[in-house]
Amino acid sequence: MNGVELRDVTKAYAGITVMENINLEISDGDFLVLLGPSGCGKSTLLNMIAGLEPVTGGSIDINGRDVTALEPDERDIAMVFQSYALYPTMSVRKNIGFGLKMAGMPKPDIEERVKEVAELLQITPLLDRKPSQLSGGQQQRVAIGRALVREPAVFLFDEPLSNLDAKLRADMRIELKRLHERLGRTIVYVTHDQIEAMTLATKVVVLDRGSVQQADTPENVYRRPANRFVASFVGAPTMNFVDGTLVREGDQMFFDTGKGKLPLVDVPAQANEMVGRPMTLGARPEHLMFDDAGISARVVLAEPTGPDQYVRLAVAGAEMTARSGPEQAFKPGADIGIVIDGARMSLFDLENGQALLEG
Amino acid sequence: MAEPAPDVLQRSDDQKIPIKSGKKRWRPQWSAGVALIPAMTITIVCFYGFIIWTFIISLTRSRLLPVYKFTGFDQYVRLFANERWWTAMQNLAIHGFLFIGGCVVFGYLLAILIDRGVKAEGMFRTLFMLPLSMSFIVTGVIWQWVMNPGLGLQEAVRALGWASFEFNWIVRPDRSIYTLAIAGIWQQVGLCMALFLAGLRNIDPNIWKASRVDGIPVWRVYLHIITPMMRTVFFTVFILMSAIVMKAFDLVVALTGGGPGFSSDLPARFVVDHILNRQELGLGAAGAFVLLCTVIAVISPYIYFELKKERGGRGH
Amino acid sequence: MRYNRWALYGLLCLAAIMIMAPVFIMISTSLKSMDEIRNGSIFTLPADPSFAAWSKAWLGDCTQTLGKKCGGLSSSFMTSVQIVIPALILSVGLGAVTGYSLAVWKMKGANVMFAALLVGMFIPPQVTLYPLIIMIRELGIFGSIPGLILVHVIWGVAFTTMMFRNFFKTVPQDLLKAARIDGAGFWALFWHVMLPLSLPILGVAMILQFTYIWNDFLLGLTFGGRSGQPMTVALNNLVGSQFGEKEYNVDMAATMLTALPTLAVYLLSGRLFVRGIAAGAVKG
Numbered sequence: 018m019n020g021v022e023l024r025d026v027t028k029a030y031a032g033i034t035v036m037e038n039i040n041l042e043i044s045d046g047d048f049l050v051l052l053g054p055s056g057c058g059k060s061t062l063l064n065m066i067a068g069l070e071p072v073t074g075g076s077i078d079i080n081g082r083d084v085t086a087l088e089p090d091e092r093d094i095a096m097v098f099q100s101y102a103l104y105p106t107m108s109v110r111k112n113i114g115f116g117l118k119m120a121g122m123p124k125p126d127i128e129e130r131v132k133e134v135a136e137l138l139q140i141t142p143l144l145d146r147k148p149s150q151l152s153g154g155q156q157q158r159v160a161i162g163r164a165l166v167r168e169p170a171v172f173l174f175d176e177p178l179s180n181l182d183a184k185l186r187a188d189m190r191i192e193l194k195r196l197h198e199r200l201g202r203t204i205v206y207v208t209h210d211q212i213e214a215m216t217l218a219t220k221v222v223v224l225d226r227g228s229v230q231q232a233d234t235p236e237n238v239y240r241r242p243a244n245r246f247v248a249s250f251v252g253a254p255t256m257n258f259v260d261g262t263l264v265r266e267g268d269q270m271f272f273d274t275g276k277g278k279l280p281l282v283d284v285p286a287q288a289n290e291m292v293g294r295p296m297t298l299g300a301r302p303e304h305l306m307f308d309d310a311g312i313s314a315r316v317v318l319a320e321p322t323g324p325d326q327y328v329r330l331a332v333a334g335a336e337m338t339a340r341s342g343p344e345q346a347f348k349p350g351a352d353i354g355i356v357i358d359g360a361r362m363s364l365f366d367l368e369n370g371q372a373l374l375e376g
Numbered sequence: 377m378a379e380p381a382p383d384v385l386q387r388s389d390d391q392k393i394p395i396k397s398g399k400k401r402w403r404p405q406w407s408a409g410v411a412l413i414p415a416m417t418i419t420i421v422c423f424y425g426f427i428i429w430t431f432i433i434s435l436t437r438s439r440l441l442p443v444y445k446f447t448g449f450d451q452y453v454r455l456f457a458n459e460r461w462w463t464a465m466q467n468l469a470i471h472g473f474l475f476i477g478g479c480v481v482f483g484y485l486l487a488i489l490i491d492r493g494v495k496a497e498g499m500f501r502t503l504f505m506l507p508l509s510m511s512f513i514v515t516g517v518i519w520q521w522v523m524n525p526g527l528g529l530q531e532a533v534r535a536l537g538w539a540s541f542e543f544n545w546i547v548r549p550d551r552s553i554y555t556l557a558i559a560g561i562w563q564q565v566g567l568c569m570a571l572f573l574a575g576l577r578n579i580d581p582n583i584w585k586a587s588r589v590d591g592i593p594v595w596r597v598y599l600h601i602i603t604p605m606m607r608t609v610f611f612t613v614f615i616l617m618s619a620i621v622m623k624a625f626d627l628v629v630a631l632t633g634g635g636p637g638f639s640s641d642l643p644a645r646f647v648v649d650h651i652l653n654r655q656e657l658g659l660g661a662a663g664a665f666v667l668l669c670t671v672i673a674v675i676s677p678y679i680y681f682e683l684k685k686e687r688g689g690r691g692h
Numbered sequence: 693m694r695y696n697r698w699a700l701y702g703l704l705c706l707a708a709i710m711i712m713a714p715v716f717i718m719i720s721t722s723l724k725s726m727d728e729i730r731n732g733s734i735f736t737l738p739a740d741p742s743f744a745a746w747s748k749a750w751l752g753d754c755t756q757t758l759g760k761k762c763g764g765l766s767s768s769f770m771t772s773v774q775i776v777i778p779a780l781i782l783s784v785g786l787g788a789v790t791g792y793s794l795a796v797w798k799m800k801g802a803n804v805m806f807a808a809l810l811v812g813m814f815i816p817p818q819v820t821l822y823p824l825i826i827m828i829r830e831l832g833i834f835g836s837i838p839g840l841i842l843v844h845v846i847w848g849v850a851f852t853t854m855m856f857r858n859f860f861k862t863v864p865q866d867l868l869k870a871a872r873i874d875g876a877g878f879w880a881l882f883w884h885v886m887l888p889l890s891l892p893i894l895g896v897a898m899i900l901q902f903t904y905i906w907n908d909f910l911l912g913l914t915f916g917g918r919s920g921q922p923m924t925v926a927l928n929n930l931v932g933s934q935f936g937e938k939e940y941n942v943d944m945a946a947t948m949l950t951a952l953p954t955l956a957v958y959l960l961s962g963r964l965f966v967r968g969i970a971a972g973a974v975k976g
């Protein structure tokens with residue numbers, strides 16, 4: 018198949034396994050984001066796809082060709098680094114053209130391609146500068162240009178935006194997304210920033226401690242996290258977790274924490290079979306709904322963020338965060354009633370943290 | 377991004393970059409291995425191989441030419457019974473103590489003086505390090521002239537009116553070894569100063585601010601706070617100067633010629649003399665090997681720390 | 693406070709004077725006549741400065757030749773130049789490639805090899821002197837300039853390798869990865885990326901190697917023979933020769949001539965020398 022395929026890829030450094038049995042299928046044209054906390058092995062995985070690190074076990078295909086034993090320049094890939102990694106002693110023009118020169122392309126053709134890419138990225142006026150004379154954002158564009166000019170089957174990005182300030186990062190995010198839409202090439206993109214993952218990806222792969230936790234569309238990863246780790250890693254402010262049991266009283270379902278009963282509304286039918294079983298409830302702040310008929314919660318603190326405010330509540334022996342519009346005023350100490358949106362909440366096994374609800 | 381830009385990636389296949397491929401392609405790692413061969417050969421053969429060879433010679437009766445008739449440790453027995461060798465070893469200890477001590481003390485003092493924020497710092501530094509660019513031979517010849525008892529410093533000071541002034545160490549068997557330290561310190565003090573200065577410049581400026589706030593006198597800060605913080609620099613300086621002392625050959629040759637008699641001889645000169653001039657190859661080799669053991673004893677903590685630093689500092 | 697500043701400058705000037713005095717004495721003696729030296733003091737300036745001693749030191753005294761040559765330093769100056777330039781280029785070049793290879797291409801045993809090399813820098817040359825003599829003799833280049841060049845490369849490579857290896861270790865990993873993705877192999881990475889990056893270190897290594905090789909005495913003495921006598925050896929012979937009356941002005945002029953090249957390099961290179969000397973200090 019076109020795209021990238023990883024089969025049982027394993028990586029160990031000096032006998033210590035850091036990646037275990039990674040299986041991934043990246044379809045042609047996908048924008049795949051590898052998301053995970055620092056040190057989980059994202060860069061290692063990307064480097065293995067690039068051929069910069071040998072795999073310890075398993076195999077990697079790119080566009081249907083087994084590249085496991087090939088050098089990076091034989092793999093039809095290009096890579097953009099967090100540090101940009103521009104050659105400090107070369108001009109921007111030489112930086113972009115270096116890969117083509119190494120591939121033995123004639124000078125006039127290199128000139129031509131560099132010109133096209135520079136126009137596409139609007140860096141033509143910078144072509145004769147040295148990297149040290151460029152701003153961070155400009156260096157970033159040159160780094161992308163260096164990848165584009167190779168016209169590879171797969172682009173690899175390792176946290177390319179982490180060194181930019183917030184505003185520039187948002188702009189570049191949009192540009193990357195447009196670029197992907199225009200070129201339609203496969204992109205594998207590493208980040209620890211869930212906003213980038215959510216906004217850019219057509220498919221997100223959440224990694225933790227060297228193994229894949231969930232591989233799905235961004236919506237599904239957010240809506241139906243496969244386990245507690247994914248649930249807590251994706252979403253800000255983070256999901257609320259409380260331990261307890263599902264109980265039914267007449268038509269009404271509750272989540273009993275032992276110190277209080279959280280009322281659940283619109284609970285899916287599959288939850289019926291789980292009544293009485295100890296588990297963890299996961300509810301995002303927007304899943305807590307203010308309702309005077311609900312359980313009484315005490316306001317601890319309100320944090321306005323501008324468009325929203327997040328309200329810290331003491332309820333049923335736990336602390337939870339709820340989201341509200343900016344208009345309402347919450348006084349610390351005041352009581353307020355809440356219910357939980359059972360249709361969107363998550364339930365996790367107490368032991369292994371796996372999600373219990375499907376779909 | 378410009379909207380109507382050319383569609384860069386839409387090319388026909390023959391326009392694509394040729395992707396090099398093939399299992400038989402030469403790997404850069406192999407080139408790296410090949411590139412190491414000359415240096416590796418030098419290291420293995422000319423350093424370690426030759427050390428072993430010298431050791432082997434030291435176990436034989438070789439005199440003018442190497443003969444491989446083994447006599448066990450006879451040459452070492454002869455060496456340790458050799459009075460000149462003992463003079464040389466004793467001199468090594470005296471010279472080492474004076475030279476290293478002098479370099480450390482004066483180098484540190486000069487570094488502190490410069491570190492106090494002086495104008496023309498660059499000029500002072502250049503002057504202090506100037507002797508470093510000269511060879512030991514040049515240094516020895518200059519000082520031989522300066523210390524010349526008939527026409528040098530002694531006469532010059534006497535001519536100024538101090539008639540009883542005496543400075544004729546270079547011709548006195550009981551003093552000549554000290555002249556070595558004088559010339560040696562003159563030449564190397566600049567290096568020690570530079571190393572100490574680099575260390576002082578590395579010290580967190582907040583320490584100075586804090587001690588200013590606390591009202592601690594400057595000399596106390598240097599003595600009780602800065603000096604203990606500089607212990608790795610002291611260690612490095614000590615090691616570097618030790619290495620110089622133990623290799624010291626040129627300076628003795630040019631300054632005193634090891635004399636008067638053998639009174640200022642050093643082991644390095646003893647070894648060269650026995651190998652090159654005296655046709656006592658076996659004895660010279662034994663001396664060389666003892667010298668090497670002394671070097672190793674002093675240097676090994678340094679190498680150990682260097683490598684440990686290396687390991688500790690490795691990130692990913 | 694004022695007082696302290698004066699004391700500070702006073703001490704520094706005193707130290708500077710003490711360090712410069714021998715240099716001053718050397719120069720002033722070399723400009724005097726022997727009569728003036730005998731009757732005056734080493735502190736006095738030459739009454740009638742003359743370069744006669746310099747010219748005698750350089751060209752020799754052809755009226756009282758002891759052999760075929762006049763005994764001046766000019767021929768050994770040429771020998772030193774012929775030794776230094778190739779030895780400098782070869783040792784720095786080899787050190788750059790070796791250091792690069794060790795630092796960048798993570799091979800098994802690279803660290804062990806580097807440690808072995810590092811230890812090699814501390815080995816006193818006396819310890820391997822005799823086997824080296826045999827090797828150079830077997831190669832048929834004993835007592836010749838090529839022999840000395842080879843010996844200097846052997847003794848210099850540990851130091852130059854260390855300098856380059858430690859520098860190349862500081863090059864960010866990402867840069868190396870980017871170059872590999874661009875398809876740069878071993879030599880392309882070296883020529884196009886690493887060597888241009890290392891220009892300052894290259895300068896430092898060149899300057900220090902120049903200084904070390906020019907100033908060497910032991911190897912020149914051992915391996916130079918008659919035809920390969922470098923300047924330091926010639927100077928030592930000149931000063932140590934027992935024939936005739938000692939001419940201190942010629943001795944000092946010869947010393948000055950021997951010291952001039954490295955002194956000039958030192959004064960011209962300024963910061964680079966200072967920067968490198970700390971790293972290169974291990975090689976006394």
Ligand SMILES: Nc1ncnc2c1ncn2[C@@H]1O[C@H](COP(=O)(O)OP(=O)(O)O)[C@@H](O)[C@H]1O
Binds near residue numbers: 053054057058060692
């Ligand atoms: N060269 C290496 N040697 C040993 N361990 C390594 C090396 N490179 C990475 N690791 C380990 O592999 C794990 C994953 O690292 P990495 O892929 O860089 O994480 P991420 O990019 O997700 O932050 C980390 O625990 C790291 O310590």
Ligand SMILES: [Mg+2]
Binds near residue numbers: 059060061
């Ligand atoms: Mg990373």
